[in-house]
Amino acid sequence: MEVKHNESFGSGFLWGAATSSFQVEGAQKEDGKGLSVIDVMKKNPNITDFSVASDHYHRMEEDVALMAELGLKVYRFSIAWTRIFPEGNGEVNQKGVDFYNRLIDELIKQGIEPLVTIYHFDYPQGLVEQYGGWMSRESVDDYKNYAEFLFKTYGDRVKYWLTVNEQDHVVRIPSRLGLTGDDRYEQMRLGYQANHHMCVATAKTIELYHSMGLSGKIGPAVSYSMVHPATSAPEDVLASKDAMLIKHNYLLDLHCYGVYSKPFQKYLEDRQFTPKMEDGDLELMKQNPPTMIGVNYYFSETVQAFPVSEKYPLGYQKEALLAEAESGVFEVVKNEKLQATDWGWEIDPVGLRLTLRELHERYQLPIIITENGMGAYDKLEDDGSVKDDYRIAYLKEHIKQVKLALNDGVDVFGYCAWTFMDVVSGRNGMDKRYGFVYVNRENFDLKDMRRIKKNSFYWYQEVIQSNGEKL
Numbered sequence: 001m002e003v004k005h006n007e008s009f010g011s012g013f014l015w016g017a018a019t020s021s022f023q024v025e026g027a028q029k030e031d032g033k034g035l036s037v038i039d040v041m042k043k044n045p046n047i048t049d050f051s052v053a054s055d056h057y058h059r060m061e062e063d064v065a066l067m068a069e070l071g072l073k074v075y076r077f078s079i080a081w082t083r084i085f086p087e088g089n090g091e092v093n094q095k096g097v098d099f100y101n102r103l104i105d106e107l108i109k110q111g112i113e114p115l116v117t118i119y120h121f122d123y124p125q126g127l128v129e130q131y132g133g134w135m136s137r138e139s140v141d142d143y144k145n146y147a148e149f150l151f152k153t154y155g156d157r158v159k160y161w162l163t164v165n166e167q168d169h170v171v172r173i174p175s176r177l178g179l180t181g182d183d184r185y186e187q188m189r190l191g192y193q194a195n196h197h198m199c200v201a202t203a204k205t206i207e208l209y210h211s212m213g214l215s216g217k218i219g220p221a222v223s224y225s226m227v228h229p230a231t232s233a234p235e236d237v238l239a240s241k242d243a244m245l246i247k248h249n250y251l252l253d254l255h256c257y258g259v260y261s262k263p264f265q266k267y268l269e270d271r272q273f274t275p276k277m278e279d280g281d282l283e284l285m286k287q288n289p290p291t292m293i294g295v296n297y298y299f300s301e302t303v304q305a306f307p308v309s310e311k312y313p314l315g316y317q318k319e320a321l322l323a324e325a326e327s328g329v330f331e332v333v334k335n336e337k338l339q340a341t342d343w344g345w346e347i348d349p350v351g352l353r354l355t356l357r358e359l360h361e362r363y364q365l366p367i368i369i370t371e372n373g374m375g376a377y378d379k380l381e382d383d384g385s386v387k388d389d390y391r392i393a394y395l396k397e398h399i400k401q402v403k404l405a406l407n408d409g410v411d412v413f414g415y416c417a418w419t420f421m422d423v424v425s426g427r428n429g430m431d432k433r434y435g436f437v438y439v440n441r442e443n444f445d446l447k448d449m450r451r452i453k454k455n456s457f458y459w460y461q462e463v464i465q466s467n468g469e470k471l
Protein backbone atom coordinates (compact mmCIF):
# COMPACT_ATOMS: atom_id res chain seq x y z
CA MET A 1 0.00 0.00 0.00
CA GLU A 2 1.32 3.43 -0.81
CA VAL A 3 0.61 6.11 1.74
CA LYS A 4 -0.55 9.64 1.06
CA HIS A 5 0.15 11.15 4.44
CA ASN A 6 3.49 10.27 5.90
CA GLU A 7 3.19 10.92 9.60
CA SER A 8 6.20 11.61 11.81
CA PHE A 9 7.72 9.54 14.55
CA GLY A 10 6.01 10.36 17.85
CA SER A 11 7.71 12.78 20.24
CA GLY A 12 8.57 10.02 22.74
CA PHE A 13 10.01 7.67 20.10
CA LEU A 14 12.97 5.81 21.58
CA TRP A 15 15.96 6.14 19.28
CA GLY A 16 18.60 3.71 20.45
CA ALA A 17 21.40 1.28 19.93
CA ALA A 18 22.19 -2.14 21.37
CA THR A 19 24.99 -4.41 22.57
CA SER A 20 25.21 -7.63 24.54
CA SER A 21 27.32 -8.41 27.59
CA PHE A 22 29.64 -11.11 26.26
CA GLN A 23 30.24 -9.29 22.98
CA VAL A 24 31.09 -5.89 24.48
CA GLU A 25 32.28 -6.21 28.07
CA GLY A 26 35.44 -8.32 28.17
CA ALA A 27 36.72 -8.87 31.76
CA GLN A 28 35.61 -12.44 31.21
CA LYS A 29 37.08 -13.76 34.45
CA GLU A 30 37.35 -10.57 36.49
CA ASP A 31 35.70 -9.41 39.70
CA GLY A 32 34.19 -12.78 40.52
CA LYS A 33 32.42 -13.45 37.24
CA GLY A 34 31.59 -17.13 36.63
CA LEU A 35 31.85 -18.96 33.32
CA SER A 36 29.09 -19.02 30.76
CA VAL A 37 28.46 -21.45 27.90
CA ILE A 38 30.06 -18.86 25.62
CA ASP A 39 33.26 -18.83 27.70
CA VAL A 40 33.69 -22.60 27.44
CA MET A 41 32.55 -22.96 23.83
CA LYS A 42 34.93 -24.69 21.41
CA LYS A 43 36.84 -21.86 19.73
CA ASN A 44 36.96 -21.15 16.06
CA PRO A 45 40.75 -20.69 15.74
CA ASN A 46 40.36 -18.19 12.90
CA ILE A 47 38.46 -15.66 14.93
CA THR A 48 38.98 -14.09 18.28
CA ASP A 49 37.43 -15.16 21.56
CA PHE A 50 35.36 -12.92 23.80
CA SER A 51 37.78 -12.52 26.68
CA VAL A 52 38.57 -8.83 26.10
CA ALA A 53 35.79 -8.00 23.62
CA SER A 54 35.46 -4.19 23.40
CA ASP A 55 36.73 -3.73 26.95
CA HIS A 56 33.53 -1.92 27.89
CA TYR A 57 33.74 -3.23 31.46
CA HIS A 58 36.75 -0.98 32.02
CA ARG A 59 35.69 1.94 29.81
CA MET A 60 32.02 2.17 30.66
CA GLU A 61 31.96 5.88 31.58
CA GLU A 62 33.76 6.88 28.38
CA ASP A 63 31.33 4.76 26.35
CA VAL A 64 28.23 6.22 27.99
CA ALA A 65 29.58 9.72 27.32
CA LEU A 66 29.74 8.80 23.63
CA MET A 67 26.17 7.49 23.78
CA ALA A 68 25.12 10.84 25.19
CA GLU A 69 26.98 12.68 22.43
CA LEU A 70 25.23 10.50 19.86
CA GLY A 71 21.94 11.54 21.48
CA LEU A 72 20.61 8.08 22.33
CA LYS A 73 17.24 8.01 24.06
CA VAL A 74 17.56 4.33 24.92
CA TYR A 75 20.48 1.94 25.28
CA ARG A 76 19.85 -1.78 25.08
CA PHE A 77 22.41 -3.91 26.92
CA SER A 78 22.34 -7.30 28.56
CA ILE A 79 23.31 -8.34 32.05
CA ALA A 80 25.82 -11.18 32.28
CA TRP A 81 23.99 -13.67 34.49
CA THR A 82 27.36 -15.03 35.70
CA ARG A 83 28.48 -11.62 36.96
CA ILE A 84 25.46 -11.61 39.28
CA PHE A 85 25.33 -15.33 40.14
CA PRO A 86 28.70 -16.85 39.12
CA GLU A 87 27.24 -20.37 39.29
CA GLY A 88 23.84 -19.35 37.92
CA ASN A 89 22.23 -19.74 41.35
CA GLY A 90 23.36 -19.51 44.98
CA GLU A 91 25.82 -16.80 46.07
CA VAL A 92 25.49 -13.27 44.71
CA ASN A 93 28.63 -11.53 43.41
CA GLN A 94 28.43 -7.96 44.70
CA LYS A 95 31.08 -6.59 42.34
CA GLY A 96 28.99 -7.68 39.37
CA VAL A 97 25.88 -6.12 40.90
CA ASP A 98 27.79 -2.87 41.40
CA PHE A 99 28.93 -2.71 37.78
CA TYR A 100 25.36 -2.64 36.46
CA ASN A 101 24.29 -0.19 39.17
CA ARG A 102 26.99 2.16 37.97
CA LEU A 103 26.07 1.65 34.31
CA ILE A 104 22.35 2.26 34.92
CA ASP A 105 23.04 5.35 37.05
CA GLU A 106 25.38 6.74 34.43
CA LEU A 107 22.79 6.22 31.68
CA ILE A 108 20.07 7.89 33.69
CA LYS A 109 22.36 10.80 34.52
CA GLN A 110 22.76 11.30 30.76
CA GLY A 111 19.01 11.04 30.12
CA ILE A 112 19.27 7.63 28.42
CA GLU A 113 16.61 5.02 29.16
CA PRO A 114 18.11 1.59 30.00
CA LEU A 115 16.57 -1.35 28.12
CA VAL A 116 17.85 -4.48 29.84
CA THR A 117 18.10 -7.95 28.35
CA ILE A 118 17.99 -10.42 31.24
CA TYR A 119 19.68 -13.21 29.28
CA HIS A 120 21.43 -12.86 25.92
CA PHE A 121 23.10 -16.19 24.99
CA ASP A 122 25.60 -16.31 27.93
CA TYR A 123 23.88 -18.97 30.03
CA PRO A 124 25.75 -20.03 33.19
CA GLN A 125 27.95 -23.08 32.63
CA GLY A 126 27.41 -23.84 36.32
CA LEU A 127 23.76 -24.71 35.65
CA VAL A 128 24.71 -26.95 32.72
CA GLU A 129 27.02 -28.82 35.08
CA GLN A 130 24.55 -28.94 37.99
CA TYR A 131 21.57 -30.37 36.12
CA GLY A 132 21.94 -30.02 32.34
CA GLY A 133 20.77 -26.40 32.12
CA TRP A 134 17.67 -25.53 30.08
CA MET A 135 16.99 -29.19 29.28
CA SER A 136 16.00 -29.73 32.92
CA ARG A 137 12.84 -28.38 34.56
CA GLU A 138 15.00 -27.07 37.42
CA SER A 139 16.16 -24.31 35.07
CA VAL A 140 12.77 -22.59 35.30
CA ASP A 141 13.09 -21.48 38.92
CA ASP A 142 16.73 -20.48 38.62
CA TYR A 143 15.89 -18.14 35.76
CA LYS A 144 12.95 -16.71 37.69
CA ASN A 145 15.05 -16.18 40.83
CA TYR A 146 17.75 -14.45 38.82
CA ALA A 147 15.17 -12.18 37.19
CA GLU A 148 13.59 -11.46 40.59
CA PHE A 149 16.96 -10.34 41.90
CA LEU A 150 17.34 -7.99 38.92
CA PHE A 151 13.84 -6.56 39.38
CA LYS A 152 14.49 -5.93 43.09
CA THR A 153 17.91 -4.41 42.48
CA TYR A 154 17.39 -2.36 39.32
CA GLY A 155 13.60 -2.23 38.93
CA ASP A 156 13.41 1.24 40.49
CA ARG A 157 15.30 2.63 37.46
CA VAL A 158 14.75 0.15 34.62
CA LYS A 159 11.35 0.32 32.91
CA TYR A 160 11.96 -1.96 29.92
CA TRP A 161 12.98 -5.61 30.25
CA LEU A 162 13.73 -8.22 27.60
CA THR A 163 13.36 -11.74 28.94
CA VAL A 164 15.33 -13.95 26.52
CA ASN A 165 17.26 -12.92 23.42
CA GLU A 166 16.53 -14.95 20.30
CA GLN A 167 15.22 -18.04 22.00
CA ASP A 168 14.36 -19.31 18.51
CA HIS A 169 18.10 -19.39 17.73
CA VAL A 170 19.28 -20.61 21.13
CA VAL A 171 17.21 -23.78 20.95
CA ARG A 172 18.70 -24.67 17.57
CA ILE A 173 22.35 -23.96 18.40
CA PRO A 174 23.79 -26.75 20.57
CA SER A 175 26.70 -24.73 22.02
CA ARG A 176 24.30 -22.03 23.28
CA LEU A 177 22.55 -24.74 25.29
CA GLY A 178 25.82 -26.16 26.57
CA LEU A 179 25.34 -29.33 24.48
CA THR A 180 28.33 -31.20 23.13
CA GLY A 181 28.64 -34.24 20.85
CA ASP A 182 27.35 -34.54 17.32
CA ASP A 183 24.01 -36.31 17.48
CA ARG A 184 22.17 -33.50 15.71
CA TYR A 185 18.82 -35.22 15.87
CA GLU A 186 18.98 -35.68 19.64
CA GLN A 187 20.16 -32.10 20.02
CA MET A 188 17.09 -30.90 18.14
CA ARG A 189 14.84 -32.94 20.41
CA LEU A 190 16.54 -31.50 23.48
CA GLY A 191 16.27 -28.03 21.95
CA TYR A 192 12.47 -28.25 21.93
CA GLN A 193 12.50 -29.38 25.57
CA ALA A 194 14.70 -26.40 26.40
CA ASN A 195 12.33 -24.19 24.42
CA HIS A 196 9.38 -25.32 26.50
CA HIS A 197 11.24 -24.60 29.74
CA MET A 198 12.23 -21.13 28.55
CA CYS A 199 8.60 -20.39 27.74
CA VAL A 200 7.47 -21.53 31.21
CA ALA A 201 10.30 -19.54 32.82
CA THR A 202 9.31 -16.44 30.85
CA ALA A 203 5.66 -16.74 31.83
CA LYS A 204 6.51 -17.23 35.52
CA THR A 205 8.82 -14.23 35.37
CA ILE A 206 6.19 -12.02 33.76
CA GLU A 207 3.69 -13.15 36.42
CA LEU A 208 6.22 -12.26 39.10
CA TYR A 209 6.95 -8.89 37.48
CA HIS A 210 3.30 -7.89 37.70
CA SER A 211 2.94 -9.29 41.22
CA MET A 212 5.81 -7.05 42.36
CA GLY A 213 3.77 -4.05 41.24
CA LEU A 214 6.27 -3.09 38.52
CA SER A 215 4.61 -1.25 35.70
CA GLY A 216 7.17 -1.10 32.90
CA LYS A 217 7.14 -3.20 29.78
CA ILE A 218 8.46 -6.75 29.54
CA GLY A 219 8.76 -9.26 26.70
CA PRO A 220 11.10 -11.39 24.62
CA ALA A 221 13.52 -10.24 21.91
CA VAL A 222 12.88 -12.55 18.99
CA SER A 223 14.66 -12.98 15.73
CA TYR A 224 11.75 -12.58 13.36
CA SER A 225 11.75 -11.90 9.67
CA MET A 226 9.62 -12.55 6.66
CA VAL A 227 10.07 -15.72 4.68
CA HIS A 228 9.10 -15.07 1.06
CA PRO A 229 7.97 -17.74 -1.42
CA ALA A 230 10.48 -18.21 -4.27
CA THR A 231 7.70 -18.27 -6.88
CA SER A 232 3.94 -17.99 -7.06
CA ALA A 233 3.67 -21.81 -7.18
CA PRO A 234 1.27 -22.69 -4.37
CA GLU A 235 3.77 -25.29 -3.08
CA ASP A 236 6.33 -22.53 -2.56
CA VAL A 237 3.74 -20.32 -0.88
CA LEU A 238 2.95 -23.18 1.49
CA ALA A 239 6.68 -23.70 2.13
CA SER A 240 7.02 -20.03 3.11
CA LYS A 241 4.04 -20.27 5.45
CA ASP A 242 5.43 -23.41 7.09
CA ALA A 243 8.89 -21.88 7.39
CA MET A 244 7.36 -18.83 9.12
CA LEU A 245 5.64 -21.20 11.54
CA ILE A 246 8.60 -23.38 12.48
CA LYS A 247 11.20 -20.62 12.48
CA HIS A 248 9.25 -17.79 14.09
CA ASN A 249 5.55 -18.00 14.82
CA TYR A 250 5.61 -21.13 16.96
CA LEU A 251 7.47 -19.21 19.63
CA LEU A 252 5.31 -16.10 19.84
CA ASP A 253 2.20 -18.31 19.66
CA LEU A 254 3.47 -19.88 22.89
CA HIS A 255 4.51 -16.63 24.56
CA CYS A 256 1.41 -14.67 23.62
CA TYR A 257 -1.34 -17.30 23.51
CA GLY A 258 0.04 -20.39 25.30
CA VAL A 259 -0.61 -22.44 22.20
CA TYR A 260 1.24 -25.10 20.24
CA SER A 261 -0.71 -24.64 17.00
CA LYS A 262 -1.99 -27.86 15.42
CA PRO A 263 0.37 -27.80 12.41
CA PHE A 264 3.30 -27.19 14.76
CA GLN A 265 2.18 -30.05 17.02
CA LYS A 266 2.16 -32.30 13.97
CA TYR A 267 5.61 -31.11 12.96
CA LEU A 268 6.95 -32.01 16.42
CA GLU A 269 5.12 -35.35 16.62
CA ASP A 270 6.25 -36.50 13.17
CA ARG A 271 9.85 -36.00 14.26
CA GLN A 272 9.42 -37.17 17.85
CA PHE A 273 10.39 -33.75 19.11
CA THR A 274 7.33 -33.16 21.35
CA PRO A 275 8.57 -31.84 24.71
CA LYS A 276 7.40 -33.02 28.12
CA MET A 277 4.96 -30.57 29.68
CA GLU A 278 3.24 -30.25 33.01
CA ASP A 279 -0.45 -29.59 33.55
CA GLY A 280 -1.05 -25.90 33.69
CA ASP A 281 2.02 -24.86 31.65
CA LEU A 282 0.04 -23.62 28.67
CA GLU A 283 -2.52 -21.90 30.87
CA LEU A 284 0.30 -20.15 32.74
CA MET A 285 1.66 -18.80 29.44
CA LYS A 286 -1.78 -17.76 28.28
CA GLN A 287 -2.38 -15.85 31.53
CA ASN A 288 1.00 -14.10 31.41
CA PRO A 289 1.70 -12.84 27.92
CA PRO A 290 4.43 -10.28 27.26
CA THR A 291 3.50 -6.60 27.29
CA MET A 292 5.81 -5.80 24.39
CA ILE A 293 7.71 -7.62 21.66
CA GLY A 294 11.35 -6.89 20.86
CA VAL A 295 12.30 -7.78 17.30
CA ASN A 296 15.76 -8.36 15.85
CA TYR A 297 15.71 -7.92 12.08
CA TYR A 298 18.64 -8.15 9.66
CA PHE A 299 17.46 -9.87 6.48
CA SER A 300 14.62 -11.83 4.96
CA GLU A 301 14.71 -15.33 3.55
CA THR A 302 13.21 -16.85 0.43
CA VAL A 303 12.20 -20.48 0.24
CA GLN A 304 10.88 -23.10 -2.11
CA ALA A 305 9.15 -26.39 -1.43
CA PHE A 306 11.47 -29.25 -0.46
CA PRO A 307 9.70 -32.59 -0.68
CA VAL A 308 10.71 -35.63 1.34
CA SER A 309 12.67 -38.03 -0.84
CA GLU A 310 14.82 -41.10 -0.47
CA LYS A 311 17.88 -38.90 -0.43
CA TYR A 312 16.31 -36.43 2.00
CA PRO A 313 14.04 -38.38 4.37
CA LEU A 314 11.79 -36.80 6.99
CA GLY A 315 13.94 -35.22 9.68
CA TYR A 316 16.75 -34.27 7.28
CA GLN A 317 18.05 -30.77 7.93
CA LYS A 318 20.69 -28.91 6.03
CA GLU A 319 22.46 -26.82 8.61
CA ALA A 320 24.38 -23.69 8.02
CA LEU A 321 23.99 -22.10 11.40
CA LEU A 322 20.24 -22.41 11.38
CA ALA A 323 18.40 -24.81 9.12
CA GLU A 324 18.72 -23.87 5.47
CA ALA A 325 16.49 -26.73 4.44
CA GLU A 326 14.15 -29.16 6.15
CA SER A 327 12.82 -32.05 4.15
CA GLY A 328 9.08 -31.96 3.75
CA VAL A 329 9.00 -28.27 4.58
CA PHE A 330 11.29 -25.73 2.85
CA GLU A 331 14.64 -25.00 1.27
CA VAL A 332 16.22 -21.52 1.40
CA VAL A 333 17.13 -20.16 -2.03
CA LYS A 334 18.75 -16.97 -3.24
CA ASN A 335 16.41 -14.05 -3.85
CA GLU A 336 17.48 -12.58 -7.19
CA LYS A 337 15.75 -9.28 -6.42
CA LEU A 338 17.85 -8.51 -3.34
CA GLN A 339 21.45 -7.49 -2.75
CA ALA A 340 23.34 -9.20 0.06
CA THR A 341 25.97 -8.21 2.62
CA ASP A 342 29.49 -9.66 2.48
CA TRP A 343 28.13 -12.49 4.62
CA GLY A 344 25.27 -13.28 2.25
CA TRP A 345 22.52 -11.73 4.39
CA GLU A 346 19.92 -10.46 1.91
CA ILE A 347 19.15 -6.78 2.45
CA ASP A 348 15.39 -6.26 2.48
CA PRO A 349 14.08 -3.03 4.02
CA VAL A 350 10.52 -3.66 2.83
CA GLY A 351 10.81 -7.01 4.60
CA LEU A 352 11.07 -5.03 7.84
CA ARG A 353 7.76 -3.28 7.18
CA LEU A 354 6.21 -6.65 6.34
CA THR A 355 7.67 -8.13 9.51
CA LEU A 356 6.25 -5.35 11.67
CA ARG A 357 2.87 -5.69 9.99
CA GLU A 358 2.88 -9.45 10.52
CA LEU A 359 3.77 -9.11 14.20
CA HIS A 360 1.12 -6.45 14.69
CA GLU A 361 -1.59 -8.45 12.98
CA ARG A 362 -0.80 -11.68 14.82
CA TYR A 363 -0.05 -10.41 18.33
CA GLN A 364 -1.28 -6.81 18.69
CA LEU A 365 1.40 -5.77 21.16
CA PRO A 366 3.64 -2.70 21.25
CA ILE A 367 6.87 -3.41 19.37
CA ILE A 368 10.42 -2.17 19.78
CA ILE A 369 13.08 -2.99 17.22
CA THR A 370 15.83 -4.36 19.43
CA GLU A 371 18.41 -5.04 16.69
CA ASN A 372 18.83 -3.92 13.09
CA GLY A 373 22.12 -3.26 11.38
CA MET A 374 24.71 -4.09 8.78
CA GLY A 375 27.84 -6.13 9.43
CA ALA A 376 30.75 -5.05 7.24
CA TYR A 377 34.54 -4.97 6.92
CA ASP A 378 35.12 -1.34 8.00
CA LYS A 379 38.38 0.40 7.25
CA LEU A 380 40.08 2.92 9.49
CA GLU A 381 41.56 5.47 7.04
CA ASP A 382 44.92 7.17 7.53
CA ASP A 383 43.12 10.44 8.31
CA GLY A 384 41.32 8.71 11.21
CA SER A 385 37.91 8.46 9.59
CA VAL A 386 35.73 5.44 8.90
CA LYS A 387 33.64 5.97 5.77
CA ASP A 388 30.82 3.51 6.37
CA ASP A 389 28.40 4.99 3.86
CA TYR A 390 27.04 1.51 3.02
CA ARG A 391 25.87 1.27 6.65
CA ILE A 392 24.19 4.66 6.46
CA ALA A 393 22.36 3.53 3.30
CA TYR A 394 21.25 0.31 4.99
CA LEU A 395 19.97 2.01 8.14
CA LYS A 396 18.30 4.84 6.24
CA GLU A 397 16.25 2.47 4.08
CA HIS A 398 15.21 0.41 7.10
CA ILE A 399 14.20 3.43 9.17
CA LYS A 400 12.09 4.68 6.23
CA GLN A 401 10.22 1.39 6.36
CA VAL A 402 9.69 1.72 10.12
CA LYS A 403 8.04 5.05 9.42
CA LEU A 404 5.80 3.45 6.80
CA ALA A 405 4.85 0.72 9.26
CA LEU A 406 3.92 3.42 11.78
CA ASN A 407 1.73 4.91 9.10
CA ASP A 408 0.15 1.50 8.61
CA GLY A 409 -0.89 1.74 12.26
CA VAL A 410 1.71 -0.56 13.81
CA ASP A 411 2.59 0.42 17.38
CA VAL A 412 6.40 0.72 17.13
CA PHE A 413 7.76 2.74 20.04
CA GLY A 414 11.51 2.47 19.52
CA TYR A 415 14.38 1.48 17.26
CA CYS A 416 17.73 0.12 18.43
CA ALA A 417 20.44 -0.21 15.84
CA TRP A 418 22.87 -3.07 16.27
CA THR A 419 25.37 -1.95 17.53
CA PHE A 420 26.30 1.16 19.43
CA MET A 421 30.03 0.39 19.10
CA ASP A 422 31.94 -2.39 17.40
CA VAL A 423 31.63 -5.62 19.34
CA VAL A 424 32.89 -9.13 18.72
CA SER A 425 30.51 -10.70 16.23
CA GLY A 426 28.91 -13.96 17.30
CA ARG A 427 30.61 -15.97 14.59
CA ASN A 428 32.92 -13.59 12.75
CA GLY A 429 35.00 -11.91 15.41
CA MET A 430 36.14 -8.34 14.72
CA ASP A 431 36.00 -8.82 10.95
CA LYS A 432 32.28 -8.14 10.93
CA ARG A 433 31.66 -4.74 12.46
CA TYR A 434 28.32 -3.07 13.10
CA GLY A 435 28.95 -0.05 15.33
CA PHE A 436 28.56 3.70 15.06
CA VAL A 437 31.82 3.83 17.00
CA TYR A 438 34.90 2.02 15.72
CA VAL A 439 36.91 0.10 18.31
CA ASN A 440 40.58 0.06 17.40
CA ARG A 441 41.47 -3.60 17.72
CA GLU A 442 41.68 -6.57 15.38
CA ASN A 443 40.91 -10.22 16.01
CA PHE A 444 44.24 -10.96 17.67
CA ASP A 445 45.98 -7.58 17.87
CA LEU A 446 44.33 -5.61 20.66
CA LYS A 447 46.03 -2.34 19.62
CA ASP A 448 44.87 0.59 21.78
CA MET A 449 41.09 -0.04 21.84
CA ARG A 450 40.58 3.63 20.97
CA ARG A 451 36.99 4.70 20.24
CA ILE A 452 36.60 6.46 16.86
CA LYS A 453 33.38 7.95 15.56
CA LYS A 454 32.43 6.63 12.13
CA ASN A 455 30.57 8.63 9.47
CA SER A 456 27.41 6.79 10.55
CA PHE A 457 27.78 8.26 14.05
CA TYR A 458 27.32 11.81 12.75
CA TRP A 459 24.51 10.71 10.46
CA TYR A 460 22.57 8.95 13.25
CA GLN A 461 23.12 11.93 15.53
CA GLU A 462 21.17 14.06 13.02
CA VAL A 463 18.49 11.43 12.62
CA ILE A 464 17.90 11.50 16.36
CA GLN A 465 18.09 15.29 16.61
CA SER A 466 15.49 15.66 13.85
CA ASN A 467 13.37 12.82 15.32
CA GLY A 468 13.69 10.85 12.12
CA GLU A 469 12.81 13.71 9.75
CA LYS A 470 16.33 14.06 8.37
CA LEU A 471 17.33 10.67 7.05
Ligand code: BGP
Nearest residue numbers: 020165166375425426427428432
Ligand atom coordinates in the same frame (compact mmCIF):
# COMPACT_ATOMS: atom_id res chain seq x y z
C1 BGP B 1 21.85 -11.56 16.69
C2 BGP B 1 22.35 -11.54 18.09
C3 BGP B 1 23.42 -10.55 18.37
C4 BGP B 1 24.38 -10.32 17.22
C5 BGP B 1 23.67 -10.21 15.90
C6 BGP B 1 24.58 -10.14 14.70
O1 BGP B 1 21.47 -12.86 16.36
O2 BGP B 1 21.28 -11.31 19.00
O3 BGP B 1 24.05 -10.93 19.56
O4 BGP B 1 25.43 -11.18 17.23
O5 BGP B 1 22.77 -11.26 15.70
O6 BGP B 1 25.08 -11.41 14.41
P1 BGP B 1 26.54 -11.67 13.88
O7 BGP B 1 27.45 -11.06 14.90
O8 BGP B 1 26.69 -13.13 13.77
O9 BGP B 1 26.62 -10.99 12.57
